[in-house]
Amino acid sequence: MSTPIPWPVPEPELPADVHPALAAVARAAHRAYGEARRRHTRAELGTETAMGADGTPTMLVDRLVEDAVAEAARAAGANLLSEEAGFLDNGSAVTLVVDPVDGSANAAAGVPLSCIAAVVSVDGTATEALTCWFDTGRSWHAVAGRPTPYRTSGRTRLDGAALNVLRPRPAGRDAWHRLTDRAARIRILSTTCLEGALVAEGSIDAFADAGGDVHRIMDLAAAMVTVPAAGGAVIDAFGRPLEIDPDLTRRWSGIIAATPRLAEEIAAAVTAG
Template sequence: MEWDNQRLLDLALRVTDACLTTVNDSSDWSATGELRGQHFGDVVADNAALKILIDAGVNVFSEESGVLDQTSSITAVLDPIDGSTNAARGIPLWTSAICLLRSGTPAVAVVRLSGNQGVFAATRGHGATFGGKAIAPSSTTSLRKAIIFVNGYPRHHFGWAQMRALGSAALEISLLSKGSGEGFIDCSDGLAVWDYLAAALILSEAGGVVSVTGEDLLKPTIDRTRRKVIAACNTQILDALRDQTDQPGQDE
C-alpha cells in the first residue's frame, strides 16, 4: 500500500477513535497487575487499536502489548489511553495518542481527547491543528508569566506564574501547541516514547520546541527506556526550564 500523509492521518484518526469509543463502553478500570500502571481499560483500547493496525499491515510499538513487526516501512507508536489513572478515578482528562513513523521518522501524529473534547493532529512539514483548525503556541517569553505543566513532583518552585499537573503528558504537551500553557517539564523518573512522541510532533509542527534527554526526535529510539522531557512554546521558556533542572537539590 502507498502510505501518503493523508492515508496515515486517516489511519491515526481511526485508531484513536476506536480506542476511546471502545473504552467508553468499558466499566472495568481495575489494575491488571501485568504492567506498571496498566488497567483492563488500557487492554481493551489496545485490542481495538491492534485490530485496525494489523489489518493495515503496519508495525506497532504499544505501551500495552509491545512490539508487532509486520515488516512495514510504517511503525505506529501507540499509547491507547494516556491518563488511565484519571479514567479509573472518573477524572475526564485522558487521551489516546499515536505517532506514525515512516522509515523511522515521525510523519503523522494524533492526540484525541476523551469525551469528544477535541483532536490534535499534525503532519510533518504541514503544521498542526486542533479540531481541524490551525494552531500556534503562546508568544510569552518570561517564565514568571508562564503557566507550566508538571509531570511528577518538582523539588522547588521554578519561578512560573502558575503550574498545572493534569496526569497525561500527551495532553499537557499538546495543549502547549494551542497556547493553553507555556511549558511542560517532567520531574518523574522519565517518560516513555509512547507518552511524548505524538505530542512532541504536534507541538513542533505548531511552532513550539521539545527537548528529550539523549534523544533525536527526528530519529527516535523505539524502546521502553524512560527519558526526561522538557517542552515549551519557544526556546526562551525551554531554556529557563532547563536551567531550573540544574539547580541544587533537583533530581537529574
C-alpha cells in the same frame, strides 16, 4: 462501592486528511474506552492486570483499549509500537507509535482528562501526529513539514509562566520547587499528551517532568510533531536525544514548551541543583 463512569465517550472529530491508520486506531480507541466504561466500574478499570512491555503495570482500561488499537493497526496494515504490548510487526514500512490511553489513572477513575496519542513513524522519523481527547472528541492533528492552525503562546521566560507538571516526588522535591516557584500558574492534569496539545494551541506555556524520568517515547511522540510546528519545542531536561525506539525501558524527562528558549530555561531550572 465503586461505580461505573456514566458519561459517554463520543467519536473523535477527525480532519479529512488524517492518515487512515491513525484515524482507524483513534476510532477504535474511543469505541473501546466507551465500551469499557459501560461494562466496568472505576475500580475494575483501574485494576492492574499485568506488567506492560514498558515495565509499568497495565490497568484493565489500558489492556482493553490497547487490544482494540492493536486490532485496528493490524487491519490497517501498520506495525504498532505501544506501551503495554511493545512492538507488533505487521510487515509494514509504517509503524504507529501509540499511547492508547494517556492519563490511564484519570481514564480509570473518571477524571475526564485522558486521550489517545499516536504518530506515524517511517524509518524512526515521526511524520504525522494525532491526539484525541476521549471525553469530548476534540482532536489535534499535525503533519511534519506542513503548516498547522496551532500557535503556542510564544512565551520565552519561565518567570510568570503557566506551567503544567507531574506531582512532586520525594527525591525530586527541590527541582520541582525550583521550577514551580517561578511560575505564575501551576497545574497537574496527569495526562502528558493532552498537556502537550494545550501547549501547541497556546492554552498553557509549558509542561515539564522536573527530572523524574517518567516519560516513554509514546508520551512525547505526538508533541514532537505538533508542538514544533506551532512554534514550540520538545526536549529532554538532561539533553538526551528523543528517539523512537522499540526499547521501551528508555525514559526521558520531557519538556514541552511554547518556545525553544523557554524549554531551555526550564531544563536549566530542573538541572541546576
